[in-house]
Amino acid sequence: MPAPGDHDARRRDVSVAVWSVLAARGFGGLTLRAVATEMGASTGLLTHYFPTKRALVRHALEIAEERTDERDRRVPADEGMEALRAALLDVLPLTPETTAMSRVWVSFWDGALGDDALAARQKARYERWRERLSRHIEAAQRAGRLPAPADPGELAAAAAAFAHGLVVQALFAPDDFPPDLQARLVDTFLAAFGSLTALD
Amino acid sequence: MPAPGDHDARRRDVSVAVWSVLAARGFGGLTLRAVATEMGASTGLLTHYFPTKRALVRHALEIAEERTDERDRRVPADEGMEALRAALLDVLPLTPETTAMSRVWVSFWDGALGDDALAARQKARYERWRERLSRHIEAAQRAGRLPAPADPGELAAAAAAFAHGLVVQALFAPDDFPPDLQARLVDTFLAAFGSLTALD
Numbered sequence: 001m002p003a004p005g006d007h008d009a010r011r012r013d014v015s016v017a018v019w020s021v022l023a024a025r026g027f028g029g030l031t032l033r034a035v036a037t038e039m040g041a042s043t044g045l046l047t048h049y050f051p052t053k054r055a056l057v058r059h060a061l062e063i064a065e066e067r068t069d070e071r072d073r074r075v076p077a078d079e080g081m082e083a084l085r086a087a088l089l090d091v092l093p094l095t096p097e098t099t100a101m102s103r104v105w106v107s108f109w110d111g112a113l114g115d116d117a118l119a120a121r122q123k124a125r126y127e128r129w130r131e132r133l134s135r136h137i138e139a140a141q142r143a144g145r146l147p148a149p150a151d152p153g154e155l156a157a158a159a160a161a162f163a164h165g166l167v168v169q170a171l172f173a174p175d176d177f178p179p180d181l182q183a184r185l186v187d188t189f190l191a192a193f194g195s196l197t198a199l200d
Numbered sequence: 201m202p203a204p205g206d207h208d209a210r211r212r213d214v215s216v217a218v219w220s221v222l223a224a225r226g227f228g229g230l231t232l233r234a235v236a237t238e239m240g241a242s243t244g245l246l247t248h249y250f251p252t253k254r255a256l257v258r259h260a261l262e263i264a265e266e267r268t269d270e271r272d273r274r275v276p277a278d279e280g281m282e283a284l285r286a287a288l289l290d291v292l293p294l295t296p297e298t299t300a301m302s303r304v305w306v307s308f309w310d311g312a313l314g315d316d317a318l319a320a321r322q323k324a325r326y327e328r329w330r331e332r333l334s335r336h337i338e339a340a341q342r343a344g345r346l347p348a349p350a351d352p353g354e355l356a357a358a359a360a361a362f363a364h365g366l367v368v369q370a371l372f373a374p375d376d377f378p379p380d381l382q383a384r385l386v387d388t389f390l391a392a393f394g395s396l397t398a399l400d
Contacts, residue, residue: 173327
């Protein structure tokens with residue numbers, strides 16, 4: 001029987017391998033065999049951790065959520081236009097690490113749309129994200145930097161839409177969407193919504 | 201040997217079944233077995249049409265592209281702000297038919313990100329779409345309804361981003377994103393970019 005330390009280390013190896021497969025092939029390419037190959041282990045060993053494909057997908061989702069939550073905590077706690085900008089930049093594929101994360105989430109949308117429990121989870125993630133964006137938007141409205149009559153929730157949906165649609169285009173054409181262009185597009189988006197204020 | 205007419209009719213049945221499976225389960229859930237069940241046919245019959253999973257995916261993609269191109273042709277040929285608005289509304293899940301189409305394309309992103317040939321095809325689709333949007337944007341710029349110094353290609357990328365990100369949120373929360381809210385968000389987006397003009 002392996003020592004508990006070995007077991008924990010092995011679990012971490014499994015998680016790292018699951019993440020590598022996800023980042024390279026998405027949820028659609030996530031199989032026990034692919035994870036085993038990534039680890040240089042047998043499929044049999046993997047079935048000890050994941051008796052079913054569903055268990056594997058659930059674990060993959062937990063890793064993705066954990067990594068995303070870690071990232072979310074890096075966004076400045078202060079609110080308003082700068083925090084909104086930081087929160088949007090934070091979901092874009094600007095680095096290899098965030099590109100992998102973006103690719104995993106885009107891939108997860110497919111799996112989630114075909115599974116009621118996963119879809120509910122994704123819907124709740126969106127709600128939490130829009131709530132966080134709304135807080136920044138309300139602060140920007142109080143500061144006169146976003147139009148005050150606009151519904152913060154609707155502006156949050158618009159901002160989330162813009163960021164996620166940019167993620168998808170950038171994933172398919174990384175050379176056409178270098179980090180500086182992605183950042184410029186975010187600034188144009190924020191300037192556009194900000195300029196509505198001048199017309200209030 | 202069946203008459204050629206039978207063969208064509210059967211091909212249409214197959215295509216309809218492939219579309220139904222795609223709309224319900226996405227590319228991730230597209231299997232010969234699922235299509236066979238949808239048709240009430242044997243998996244053996246299906247292998248006559250699709251000897252490999254890859255052939256099935258290729259056919260599914262052709263159906264999706266054909267249906268999308270038919271839809272694209274419905275957008276008014278005239279250019280400018282109204283055509284831009286129509287082109288954005290056209291990709292949103294506003295009806296059961298366009299919801300199915302949106303769901304299929306979101307699902308396809310996952311498959312395409314894991315396959316170089318499919319990714320190149322998706323990248324080219326995005327380029328063609330941004331070019332079409334750019335033509336409307338240039339006309340709107342000439343009419344003074346969008347900011348003239350802005351790069352039309354970048355505004356097209358921003359508009360495409362906004363629309364696709366809205367698609368994803370609406371697919372996960374159809375009750376929270378009824379058609380009138382989706383249309384209102386498009387109008388807010390266009391008003392925001394249009395109001396940049398006032399600040400030129």
